[in-house]
Amino acid sequence: MPAADFLPRSRLPDLLAVLKAQGYDVIAPQVIEGALLYRPLQHCRQLPTGIRQQQQPGRYRLIATDSPRQFSWANGPQALKPLTFAPRETLWRSHENDDGTLSFEEVPVSPPALAILGVRGCDLAALALQDQHFRDDPYYQPRRQSLLLIAVDCSHPAETCFCASTGDGPKATIGYELALTELDDGFLVRAQGARGQAILKALPLDITAPAQRRQARHQHRAACRQLRRLPSFEPAQLIQQGRHPAWDEVADACLGCGNCTSVCPSCFCFSTSEAPDLNGQTSSHQRQWDSCFSEGHSYIHGRHIRPDIRTRYRQWLTHKFGSWVEQYGRSGCTGCGRCISWCPVGIDPLQVLSRLSDADPDEP
Amino acid sequence: MTAPVRYPQPSLTCNPALPTEALILDRVQETEDIFTLQLRLTDPHQEWRLGIQPGQFNMLYRFGVGEIPISFKAIGKDKHGQPVLEHAIRRVGRISGALAALKPGDRIGLRGPFGTGWPLQKAKGQDLCVVTGGLGCAPAVSIIEHAFANRSHYGHIHIIQGVKHSADLLWRNRYEFWAQQPDTTVLMAADVAAPGWPWYSGRVTELIKLLPLQPGQTLVCCCGPEPMMQASAEQLILRQVPAEAIWLSMERNMQCASGHCGHCQFGADFICRDGPVMPYPRLRDRLGLEGV
Numbered sequence: 001m002p003a004a005d006f007l008p009r010s011r012l013p014d015l016l017a018v019l020k021a022q023g024y025d026v027i028a029p030q031v032i033e034g035a036l037l038y039r040p041l042q043h044c045r046q047l048p049t050g051i052r053q054q055q056q057p058g059r060y061r062l063i064a065t066d067s068p069r070q071f072s073w074a075n076g077p078q079a080l081k082p083l084t085f086a087p088r089e090t091l092w093r094s095h096e097n098d099d100g101t102l103s104f105e106e107v108p109v110s111p112p113a114l115a116i117l118g119v120r121g122c123d124l125a126a127l128a129l130q131d132q133h134f135r136d137d138p139y140y141q142p143r144r145q146s147l148l149l150i151a152v153d154c155s156h157p158a159e160t161c162f163c164a165s166t167g168d169g170p171k172a173t174i175g176y177e178l179a180l181t182e183l184d185d186g187f188l189v190r191a192q193g194a195r196g197q198a199i200l201k202a203l204p205l206d207i208t209a210p211a212q213r214r215q216a217r218h219q220h221r222a223a224c225r226q227l228r229r230l231p232s233f234e235p236a237q238l239i240q241q242g243r244h245p246a247w248d249e250v251a252d253a254c255l256g257c258g259n260c261t262s263v264c265p266s267c268f269c270f271s272t273s274e275a276p277d278l279n280g281q282t283s284s285h286q287r288q289w290d291s292c293f294s295e296g297h298s299y300i301h302g303r304h305i306r307p308d309i310r311t312r313y314r315q316w317l318t319h320k321f322g323s324w325v326e327q328y329g330r331s332g333c334t335g336c337g338r339c340i341s342w343c344p345v346g347i348d349p350l351q352v353l354s355r356l357s358d359a360d361p362d363e364p
Numbered sequence: 365m366t367a368p369v370r371y372p373q374p375s376l377t378c379n380p381a382l383p384t385e386a387l388i389l390d391r392v393q394e395t396e397d398i399f400t401l402q403l404r405l406t407d408p409h410q411e412w413r414l415g416i417q418p419g420q421f422n423m424l425y426r427f428g429v430g431e432i433p434i435s436f437k438a439i440g441k442d443k444h445g446q447p448v449l450e451h452a453i454r455r456v457g458r459i460s461g462a463l464a465a466l467k468p469g470d471r472i473g474l475r476g477p478f479g480t481g482w483p484l485q486k487a488k489g490q491d492l493c494v495v496t497g498g499l500g501c502a503p504a505v506s507i508i509e510h511a512f513a514n515r516s517h518y519g520h521i522h523i524i525q526g527v528k529h530s531a532d533l534l535w536r537n538r539y540e541f542w543a544q545q546p547d548t549t550v551l552m553a554a555d556v557a558a559p560g561w562p563w564y565s566g567r568v569t570e571l572i573k574l575l576p577l578q579p580g581q582t583l584v585c586c587c588g589p590e591p592m593m594q595a596s597a598e599q600l601i602l603r604q605v606p607a608e609a610i611w612l613s614m615e616r617n618m619q620c621a622s623g624h625c626g627h628c629q630f631g632a633d634f635i636c637r638d639g640p641v642m643p644y645p646r647l648r649d650r651l652g653l654e655g656v
Contacts, residue, residue: 091381092381092382092383094383094425094427094428094473096427096428100386100469100470100471101385101406101471102386102427102471102472102473104382104383104384104385104473106382133624134624136622137622137624138381197485238655239631239650239653239656240649242653242654242655242656268626269618269625269626269627270619270620270623270624270625270626271627272426272430272431272619272620272625273430274429274430276428280428282426283428285425285430285431287619287620287625290625290626290627292626295615296617297627298616298617298627298655299458299617300615300616300617301454301460302456302457305616305617305656306655310655311654311655312655315655315656319629320533322633323629323632324632326631326632327632338529339462
């Protein structure tokens with residue numbers, strides 16, 4: 001018997017209603033100042049209907065079309081990272097009492113139940129990486145566990161995308177509750193786990209026509225044909241290639257701005273800082289995203305272990321593609337391509353990797 | 365319809381992220397820029413933290429200024445004979461400067477203990493060789509004191525300390541005391557020696573050539589600047605000490621001490637969690653690499 005797993009586009013508001021009835025705040029990508037950003041979703045008309053993207057090294061542009069599709073773009077500048085690993089948060093507060101004693105106060109995290117619509121496979125894979133890194137982090141975990149993830153398979157990868165070669169996309173395979181395949185007239189819907197099944201059951205679904213299934217397969221194959229792919233290299237060797245001229249070449253171009261680490265969905269570095277109140281009696285111990293491109297990242301009693309951009313770029317690349325494998329069993333890159341698009345000078349780490357391997361650069 | 369699953373909040377009270385209060389009982393100025401704080405934890409429920417092992421470290425917090433990792437020097441005794449924590453600190457930056465300005469009676473925050481300690485269990489029944497350079501001797505003092513407190517567990521004790529200038533030598537009377545103990549060798553070297561320096565003039569690695577080592581039954585604890593540790597380890601290997609019997613204490617920027625903030629990464633290792641004490645074979649191919 002053919003499965004009833006097709007949600008006509010006109011019934012997408014029903015999904016929104018089901019989520020709200022189950023107690024979730026819903027957020028979804030919306031066009032904000034020329035980029036796609038996660039924002040609270042009240043109506044499906046807030047979704048980026050007909051929006052396509054042009055992403056190239058150092059370039060990100062939205063293009064309006066008359067397509068009825070709402071998810072025919074690759075990704076926004078931020079993945080799920082800010083929703084679970086807060087860009088800035090207070091970890092604890094200290095108080096200096098009148099008698100000179102100190103007391104310390106917890107600052108618990110109590111996030112709302114949040115459903116995210118429009119998540120990409122690459123970002124789910126990166127979330128799984130952050131789950132590994134922050135598995136015992138008491139600030140990350142409550143936010144993470146309050147999420148319900150609704151993926152939409154990527155049908156329009158950007159020129160900067162290479163998820164097919166990292167194995168993390170374009171189809172969502174892990175970590176979602178619900179996943180949609182968008183066609184012109186609606187969505188094929190599939191679910192994982194009890195929470196996903198409960199939502200699936202509540203949706204008014206139709207029987208999917210064989211032609212629609214064929215279209216979905218064809219669309220997936222087309223999305224897999226990406227212009228960029230990860231070159232072959234030996235992860236354990238990267239850190240030993242400190243003298244390779246590739247580092248000098250990339251350091252000549254790199255501004256050391258840290259955009260790549262800000263948009264990277266797996267980068268996890270943070271620094272801590274102290275924010276004393278003006279009354280002098282209370283102080284907040286905070287953490288905020290840091291970048292291995294910042295000067296202070298490698299500071300140790302009076303010196304910097306990585307004093308220049310060459311060694312900092314090398315730290316980023318050799319960690320992401322090399323030592324990450326040793327730490328967490330796979331590379332820290334899921335092929336989203338954001339570091340390429342959002343680099344102000346358009347550095348492509350795949351080209352640096354190719355150069356290090358002395359392979360032919362995989363020119364798009 | 366099912367309600368969204370709500371998970372219990374992990375408790376922050378058992379979270380090593382939250383500091384506890386420590387009272388400064390005593391402050392000793394060791395040299396112009398090195399001082400030792402003697403600390404008592406004011407909350408009796410925190411006494412388990414005195415179980416800190418030689419080689420581990422605590423995060424010390426100055427109210428309104430911030431935290432720094434400081435390796436554990438020794439468990440001392442207060443005037444009532446109660447155990448207290450001792451930390452030796454070098455005044456270098458903003459936070460160590462703020463800690464240096466404190467005096468007995470002042471309070472600080474403390475999180476810890478963190479990291480791996482020296483492999484005391486492995487060392488049992490073996491000779492112990494402690495090779496240190498500069499303030500590297502602070503984390504090593506804890507293991508020397510431990511070894512003398514449990515003297516029957518160890519064979520010969522070799523203590524080698526190197527300093528840049530003979531005036532930099534810390535705890536000289538302690539070294540002199542150790543030198544007089546049976547079955548103990550104490551050798552010291554100063555790169556630059558003032559007149560009257562009774563020990564060796566030159567590099568600490570030169571001293572290793574002079575040691576009466578029993579290579580197959582010696583465990584080495586090494587702490588100091590990385591080039592010094594690397595040179596010492598290679599010299600010891602030339603003396604037939606197996607690489608896996610050589611343990612180094614590493615140092616990197618540490619802000620969270622729980623393996624999350626990323627600053628202390630040394631290749632794949634998070635020094636705050638996988639270290640600071642690590643076996644030499646684990647470090648060998650990365651030591652000396654620029655920028656790692």
